[in-house]
Amino acid sequence: MLNPENEIHSFVKGSQVEVSSDEEGFKGAYFEATILECPPKYKKRKKALVIYRTLLTDDGRSPLTECIDLVYMRPLPPAEDSARENFEENDIVDARYRDGWWLGVVRKVFDDSSYMVYFDNPPDVIHFQKENLRTHLDWVNGKWVLPEKQGMSY
Incomplete structure (x- = not known):
């Protein structure tokens, strides 16, 4: 923030x-x-x-x-490289959903580069294609910071 x-x-x-x-x-x-x-x-x-x-x-x-x-x-967060490698389980991501970017955690990776993403608020699990996800970054003291992976379970 x-x-x-x-x-x-x-x-x-x-x-x-x-x-x-x-x-x-x-x-x-x-x-x-x-x-x-x-x-x-x-x-x-x-x-x-x-x-x-x-x-x-x-x-x-x-x-x-x-x-x-x-x-x-x-x-706005820095633009991601479109050739970015795939996300992994427990990566913290932002998902393009309901007119905005929502904070979530990758829970399952599929072979077709799609993902199941868990959301805490409101609690939900939704399937996304790679193009609707970005790496989550926190804005801390005027700098972008990459958070650590999440180990929570649902």
């Missing part, structure tokens, strides 16, 4: 970002957005106005815009 005191200057109007949420049913998910307005430096509550790339308003007619606290924003 972003530390707003150290990283506020790295986000400017027009920046492409990913936004997370603490809302029930959305924890562990990131949604792509563009910053429309940045908070003034003198404001105590650091929020930015964003427009989402895939989330729509309730009527479904236009992209959703929201004021987001900077602690829920991070830059």
Whole structure:
């Protein structure tokens, strides 16, 4: 997660970002957005106005815009090499699902480069093709960090 005191200057109007949420049913998910307005430096509550790339308003007619606290924003992760080797069991991944990227763990690898991915929140196991997965990276103190493999079972 972003530390707003150290990283506020790295986000400017027009920046492409990913936004997370603490809302029930959305924890562990990131949604792509563009910053429309940045908070003034003198404001105590650091929020930015964003427009989402895939989330729509309730009527479904236009992209959703929201004021987001900077602690829920991070830059887009670096692009992956499309020739990346296959994932392995227990790799932590982000899966393109329900209009965003959801944090999961590879539980089974199939011969056709598809995967069963376990999600903690909400609990579920879903089958994905390789092109809908990416290596999960954490944004820590302004740097991308690769997490260790998960050993949890479901």
